[in-house]
Amino acid sequence: MIFKGDRERLHKLKCTILAAAFLIASLSLAGCFETRSPRTARSQANAEVKPGTPTEASPTPTLTPTPDPKDDAVKLASEVGLTEEDLRGKYDLFIRYAEVVGSNPEFKGRREFIYHLFPVIAEHLKSENEEFFFGKVKELKITQKHTDGIDGQYIQTENKIELDPDLETRMGKEAYSSVFYHELMHFIDLNIAGSGLEGYACLMDDGSIRKHGDLDYGEMRHMKDYLYSYFIEGGAEMYTSEYFTYAPNSYLPRVRFLVGMKYIFGVEKIDNMFFDVDTDYQFAQLLMANGFTTEETVKVFMAMRNTPDALSEPKTLIDPREVLIRLYINNVGPDYEKDKTFCLILGSMNESDLNKIPSDYSKFYTKLSGVSQEDVLQVWGYLTNIVGDYDVQWGFIGLPAPLYLNGELKLAVTAGPTEGNKLDYKAVVVDYDFEKNEIKDITIHEKWSPEPLPDL
Numbered sequence: 001m002i003f004k005g006d007r008e009r010l011h012k013l014k015c016t017i018l019a020a021a022f023l024i025a026s027l028s029l030a031g032c033f034e035t036r037s038p039r040t041a042r043s044q045a046n047a048e049v050k051p052g053t054p055t056e057a058s059p060t061p062t063l064t065p066t067p068d069p070k071d072d073a074v075k076l077a078s079e080v081g082l083t084e085e086d087l088r089g090k091y092d093l094f095i096r097y098a099e100v101v102g103s104n105p106e107f108k109g110r111r112e113f114i115y116h117l118f119p120v121i122a123e124h125l126k127s128e129n130e131e132f133f134f135g136k137v138k139e140l141k142i143t144q145k146h147t148d149g150i151d152g153q154y155i156q157t158e159n160k161i162e163l164d165p166d167l168e169t170r171m172g173k174e175a176y177s178s179v180f181y182h183e184l185m186h187f188i189d190l191n192i193a194g195s196g197l198e199g200y201a202c203l204m205d206d207g208s209i210r211k212h213g214d215l216d217y218g219e220m221r222h223m224k225d226y227l228y229s230y231f232i233e234g235g236a237e238m239y240t241s242e243y244f245t246y247a248p249n250s251y252l253p254r255v256r257f258l259v260g261m262k263y264i265f266g267v268e269k270i271d272n273m274f275f276d277v278d279t280d281y282q283f284a285q286l287l288m289a290n291g292f293t294t295e296e297t298v299k300v301f302m303a304m305r306n307t308p309d310a311l312s313e314p315k316t317l318i319d320p321r322e323v324l325i326r327l328y329i330n331n332v333g334p335d336y337e338k339d340k341t342f343c344l345i346l347g348s349m350n351e352s353d354l355n356k357i358p359s360d361y362s363k364f365y366t367k368l369s370g371v372s373q374e375d376v377l378q379v380w381g382y383l384t385n386i387v388g389d390y391d392v393q394w395g396f397i398g399l400p401a402p403l404y405l406n407g408e409l410k411l412a413v414t415a416g417p418t419e420g421n422k423l424d425y426k427a428v429v430v431d432y433d434f435e436k437n438e439i440k441d442i443t444i445h446e447k448w449s450p451e452p453l454p455d456l
């Protein structure tokens with residue numbers, strides 16, 4: 001069922017959507033991840049437990065082994081709000097995880113969020129990294145701290161998540177969940193395959209790119225900078241959407257870049273890269289294997305830096321959309337201009353900041369604008385109609401754009417009221433025919449936060 005208004009109303013709505021999209025975009029959640037400066041991080045790294053080394057002070061839980069742990073695991077799962085499907089068949093692992101979660105007093109009042117991470121863990125934790133990762137879960141700190149302009153952050157060197165104490169009152173319960181899950185996803189990303197500091201990509205004085213863990217003491221003195229790509233923030237937000245919220249609400253161009261990477265290379269390859277220990281180093285290797293020179297690869301990373309001034313010198317950068325096009329040509333074929341889905345992904349990255357970066361392909365991709373106005377209106381009309389409260393004005397954070405959910409490409413967008421005190425966000429997911437540019441079905445996901453669990 002799709003709501004369609006009359007022409008005059010449609011025109012009025014169009015203006016409303018554009019204004020609302022802008023308004024909400026400025027309120028977009030600012031999740032963040034922080035590492036120390038290279039010097040501090042280096043000394044921290046030396047003191048850090050090496051990947052996979054079980055030296056964390058976490059004694060192996062002394063469970064009485066049972067022949068089949070399934071019954072116990074499923075019973076325990078249902079007590080904490082998970083289904084049997086959420087366990088992904090990893091019953092022993094879940095029982096062990098539950099013991100670790102129960103042993104960390106920092107999770108008081110938030111245990112339900114930590115339990116709901118289990119499907120992500122079950123799908124990506126390798127047995128050789130269990131000791132290291134569970135040690136990090138056991139010691140994860142979660143504090144409330146107000147830092148200007150930041151809703152939440154994960155500080156890797158302290159293994160600590162900080163959340164803005166006013167977040168829930170300011171933005172609503174679902175936004176709080178979305179930020180918390182985003183930070184927890186950083187925690188998983190940076191610890192699930194061993195120590196992330198070891199896997200960082202480093203730019204050396206001579207312009208080469210090396211992996212931090214491969215540098216000896218002498219070489220470390222010649223390290224100029226760490227290199228960060230869209231994987232860290234875009235990945236945290238994209239996997240938060242895939243597992244918990246159904247639509248992204250921050251770092252949108254970065255999420256879309258990664259959707260484009262999945263479109264070119266397949267979902268599994270990009271999933272494996274993100275959850276591996278040396279994601280950015282692998283990304284650098286992938287670029288160079290696809291014809292990017294080392295110098296060009298550094299330019300790609302510089303365009304993707306997680307800093308406000310990252311785009312201050314656009315002429316020295318390479319646009320992420322050019323990256324996608326060149327990777328497409330090299331891996332799929334030359335006809336990228338005829339691939340409607342690919343063009344929709346490129347169009348959803350049309351941002352004024354990125355458009356300052358010169359590119360041989362810019363004449364093509366700056367003409368693309370993502371999903372059509374008519375489709376946006378249909379989605380907006382459906383939402384307004386279903387919610388049924390015409391006193392509340394709804395807007396989108398960004399516009400509906402491609403996102404993989406359960407391995408299938410959909411269109412997704414986060415919606416929120418632009419005024420009043422009904423704060424909670426919703427995700428609108430569109431089952432879309434990308435060839436015919438037609439909406440097939442629309443689903444709204446309203447509840448992102450897990451049921452609260454009683455304190456132990």
Ligand SMILES: [Zn+2]
Binds near residue numbers: 033232236
């Ligand atoms: Zn973040």
